[in-house]
Amino acid sequence: MKSPFVLTFSLSAAILAASGCATSPLTAPEVPESLRPPAGQVVFLETLITGVQVYECTSKPEQPSTYEWAPRGGEGPLVDRSGRSLGKHYVKGGPVWESSDGSTVVAEVKARSPAKDPSAVPWLLLSAKSTTGTGTFSATKSIQRVQTVGGIAPSEACGAPNAKQMARVPFTSVNYFYRAGP
Numbered sequence: 001m002k003s004p005f006v007l008t009f010s011l012s013a014a015i016l017a018a019s020g021c022a023t024s025p026l027t028a029p030e031v032p033e034s035l036r037p038p039a040g041q042v043v044f045l046e047t048l049i050t051g052v053q054v055y056e057c058t059s060k061p062e063q064p065s066t067y068e069w070a071p072r073g074g075e076g077p078l079v080d081r082s083g084r085s086l087g088k089h090y091v092k093g094g095p096v097w098e099s100s101d102g103s104t105v106v107a108e109v110k111a112r113s114p115a116k117d118p119s120a121v122p123w124l125l126l127s128a129k130s131t132t133g134t135g136t137f138s139a140t141k142s143i144q145r146v147q148t149v150g151g152i153a154p155s156e157a158c159g160a161p162n163a164k165q166m167a168r169v170p171f172t173s174v175n176y177f178y179r180a181g182p
Helices: 004-019
Strands: 041-060 063-079 085-091 095-099 104-113 123-132 142-150 166-180
Touching: 041 085, 063 095, 063 166, 104 142
Parallel strands: none
Antiparallel strands: 041 063, 041 166, 063 085, 085 095, 095 104, 104 123, 123 142, 142 166
16 A cells, blocks of 8 residues: 555646646636636636645534544645645634745635545635735635545544544645636
């Protein structure tokens, strides 16, 4: 069995190879209607993430004696199609994208759709709750997380013996950022 690093690297390379040249014009991806940003928004940036989805083994709120792997967010570096570093992604008060220029966008999920691969985390449409700085992410209104690979909850048992255990599951995704149109 391949190590998570080798698997993640291979998945990232496949996404990059299938996506074409970094100099091609940026166009919005084909997505289900529910994942389209509001009218008047235009795509201005694409980033790739090769990181992890974080889960915690915890009791269900409505059934305290039953346990589940609860999502706690994702994290990983942001790069462009040529592999150039653009910043990082993490969770703090919601999903956060932080540019190398210091600007950030904190978002909230507006819609989700199953990934094309059932072993991948869902595709998402997120809206900006807040932005900081005057750089790359300052004008962000919406974000799409698409072309996901991996990242679903662990298949190992989750129960009282391993309550509070954290699991980091490799995943990749492509993120499209939208701002108000011209």
